[in-house]
Amino acid sequence: MPVWEESSLSRVVPPARPRKLAKVPFVELAEGRLQGVVSSGSDISRVYVSSVAAGSFGLVCRTNNNRPCGGLRGGLCNHILALTGEAVLQYGGGRVARYLQTDTADADPAAQQITQAIGAGRPQQADDGAAVAGQVFARFLRHLTYLELPATTAPVPEMHWFPAVGAVA
Amino acid sequence: MRLDLLLGELPGLAEALAAVDAFDQALAGGLLRPQPAQAAGLAALADAVAASPLADRVAEAAGKAAAGVADEEHLTALAAARTALLGAVHDALLARVDEATGRTRDDAEAFVPGETPSPNLLTAARAWLCDLARAGWRGMDHELVSAAAPVVSALLSDPALRRPALLLDGFAAELAASCPGRTLDRIPLRRWADLWTRGMLLTRPGALTAPAATPVSGRLLPLGVDVHEHATAVQAQVHAVLEPADGGPSRLVRASVSAPKPDTVVGAGLWQLLRPHLSLLAAAGDGRAVELTGMPVTGEGDLLWSDEHARPGEQTDVFATARVALPAVTGGPAAPLDRHPARIAEPVLVEGYTVERDGEALVLASAAGRLTVDASRVPAASPLTAQAVAASGACIGLLRWDCGEFRLQPLAVRTTVRNKAASVQAGAWAGGTSDKNAAKAEKAAADAVAALHERAGRLLRR
Numbered sequence: 184m185p186v187w188e189e190s191s192l193s194r195v196v197p198p199a200r201p202r203k204l205a206k207v208p209f210v211e212l213a214e215g216r217l218q219g220v221v222s223s224g225s226d227i228s229r230v231y232v233s234s235v236a237a238g239s240f241g242l243v244c245r246t247n248n249n250r251p252c253g254g255l256r257g258g259l260c261n262h263i264l265a266l267t268g269e270a271v272l273q274y275g276g277g278r279v280a281r282y283l284q285t286d287t288a289d290a291d292p293a294a295q296q297i298t299q300a301i302g303a304g305r306p307q308q309a310d311d312g313a314a315v316a317g318q319v320f321a322r323f324l325r326h327l328t329y330l331e332l333p334a335t336t337a338p339v340p341e342m343h344w345f346p347a348v349g350a351v352a
Numbered sequence: 353m354r355l356d357l358l359l360g361e362l363p364g365l366a367e368a369l370a371a372v373d374a375f376d377q378a379l380a381g382g383l384l385r386p387q388p389a390q391a392a393g394l395a396a397l398a399d400a401v402a403a404s405p406l407a408d409r410v411a412e413a414a415g416k417a418a419a420g421v422a423d424e425e426h427l428t429a430l431a432a433a434r435t436a437l438l439g440a441v442h443d444a445l446l447a448r449v450d451e452a453t454g455r456t457r458d459d460a461e462a463f464v465p466g467e468t469p470s471p472n473l474l475t476a477a478r479a480w481l482c483d484l485a486r487a488g489w490r491g492m493d494h495e496l497v498s499a500a501a502p503v504v505s506a507l508l509s510d511p512a513l514r515r516p517a518l519l520l521d522g523f524a525a526e527l528a529a530s531c532p533g534r535t536l537d538r539i540p541l542r543r544w545a546d547l548w549t550r551g552m553l554l555t556r557p558g559a560l561t562a563p564a565a566t567p568v569s570g571r572l573l574p575l576g577v578d579v580h581e582h583a584t585a586v587q588a589q590v591h592a593v594l595e596p597a598d599g600g601p602s603r604l605v606r607a608s609v610s611a612p613k614p615d616t617v618v619g620a621g622l623w624q625l626l627r628p629h630l631s632l633l634a635a636a637g638d639g640r641a642v643e644l645t646g647m648p649v650t651g652e653g654d655l656l657w658s659d660e661h662a663r664p665g666e667q668t669d670v671f672a673t674a675r676v677a678l679p680a681v682t683g684g685p686a687a688p689l690d691r692h693p694a695r696i697a698e699p700v701l702v703e704g705y706t707v708e709r710d711g712e713a714l715v716l717a718s719a720a721g722r723l724t725v726d727a728s729r730v731p732a733a734s735p736l737t738a739q740a741v742a743a744s745g746a747c748i749g750l751l752r753w754d755c756g757e758f759r760l761q762p763l764a765v766r767t768t769v770r771n772k773a774a775s776v777q778a779g780a781w782a783g784g785t786s787d788k789n790a791a792k793a794e795k796a797a798a799d800a801v802a803a804l805h806e807r808a809g810r811l812l813r814r
Contacts, residue, residue: 191694193540204803327808334611336657341519342580342587347731
């Protein structure tokens with residue numbers, strides 16, 4: 184058995200890379216989708232909840248008041264383009280493409296190559312769009328609660344399983 | 353230090369780890385419909401603890417699990433057996449470390465079960481872990497893994513449950529990124545079984561204890577900063593020598609601070625989350641001692657820090673601390689349930705070596721033996737680089753053990769530049785930095801947090 188499998192400290196998930204959050208405050212690869220939240224360019228209290236399903240490329244883009252995004256008819260809207268762009272910044276193109284199962288020839292594709300691959304698959308709007316948008320928005324609100332949780336000076340021995348990620352990992 | 357002792361074989365180690373590996377393989381396939389090979393793996397674990405007080409319960413549990421009918425009690429018994437084996441490995445390794453360093457160590461206090469906060473929540477967490485064991489890593493899917501989210505959120509909201517909360521949060525995130533399990537081409541068998549086992553025991557009623565702490569006063573001399581992080585949490589631990597004011601023997605102690613965090617706050621941006629709660633971080637970064645008055649300390653040597661018990665002391669040099677104070681210190685024991693090789697992090701000073709390259713790794717080689725450097729654990733936001741280690745003549749580090757060997761995680765190195773000695777510390781930026789790139793990264797992280805606060809302000813309170 185290779186050593187990687189016999190290590191308590193194998194690196195499974197590469198760390199997220201920092202990015203600016205003003206336009207797209209939340210991106211994740213979870214629940215079989217690239218999903219996240221995109222701030223509206225015109226109304227500061229509105230956000231769009233957007234997602235692309237892995238494999239099928241089923242699309243969802245709705246406002247936080249659950250109205251469908253007008254830009255989604257007949258192709259990818261600007262919110263999904265912005266979401267994909269920020270996902271590539273945060274996770275790297277390779278990881279996003281692998282998760283979505285896009286057929287990009289490049290091992291580390293740019294956001295544009297990924298959105299082209301999605302578009303080439305003639306994506307449809309997901310049937311359960313309203314439900315998906317609700318779930319994603321709930322996960323975004325959950326993520327925001329991490330800001331409110333207090334620090335503690337009691338030791339957490341379990342964190343020894345999660346060593347800092349060095350420059351030469 | 354007797355490096356040669358760290359290289360020697362440990363009797364029984366291979367057998368203990370073989371039983372652990374056999375169980376880990378069985379867990380990977382899931383315990384819903386176990387195959388004959390999995391049954392053999394479960395039996396191997398039971399055999400390994402046959403001479404212990406756990407024998408009967410584990411033998412019964414292995415039998416039930418092999419038949420695909422293990423309930424929560426049975427799975428807990430299997431987790432206990434695996435914990436006991438790795439606990440024994442931990443004890444043998446730590447005894448070897450103490451022999452090599454010539455260090456004495458206090459005995460652990462007997463385990464006293466703690467009170468159980470939020471028993472229903474812990475029951476929900478265990479139920480998820482049991483479902484996970486039935487599906488196995490190869491059988492897990494998005495639905496199963498995302499079922500952890502409400503449990504983790506509830507655990508996080510109770511500060512008394514921070515330990516299982518951070519553990520399960522980090523574990524579930526790794527599993528989610530690896531779903532569905534049937535498509536995995538390789539599985540971190542030891543690691544995920546470690547995290548599952550730890551979760552099973554930590555969520556058991558009584559397992560979480562508030563360790564007895566006694567107030568201590570004296571001079572605290574920092575040795576270095578160790579950083580832990582996953583996507584949504586970070587912890588810094590400052591290792592230090594405590595010289596008690598009452599003239600008692602010096603002790604090795606740790607001070608910790610941890611915080612949940614958004615996943616995009618990483619690298620140099622992490623320090624600002626921790627800095628306000630532990631003034632020791634700044635002192636360690638600046639190379640200053642700290643005077644403690646009535647600071648609570650546990651039997652394991654964990655300072656339960658609050659700034660009111662601390663005031664800044666004189667300038668110190670970490671290498672002077674390591675040369676003068678470290679040889680005479682007494683080490684703290686690990687709490688009974690925390691005994692695991694991954695927990696070993698013993699501060700040592702290594703000198704008089706030449707640095708050799710072994711593939712990508714650096715090796716500190718001397719007549720006494722060879723010690724591989726684990727530079728991957730030094731945080732990216734640090735002036736301590738592999739190049740600095742390669743150019744060093746002395747190194748303070750944490751002895752760690754993984755993948756069958758001891759390695760050294762550097763905390764500080766001493767280099768000679770133009771005939772002038774200089775030391776570089778992994779945690780040099782903990783208290784703040786004048787480094788241009790690090791300062792820029794800190795500012796960017798602060799902006800990211802501000803952007804999320806703004807969104808939270810508009811969207812959360814509706």
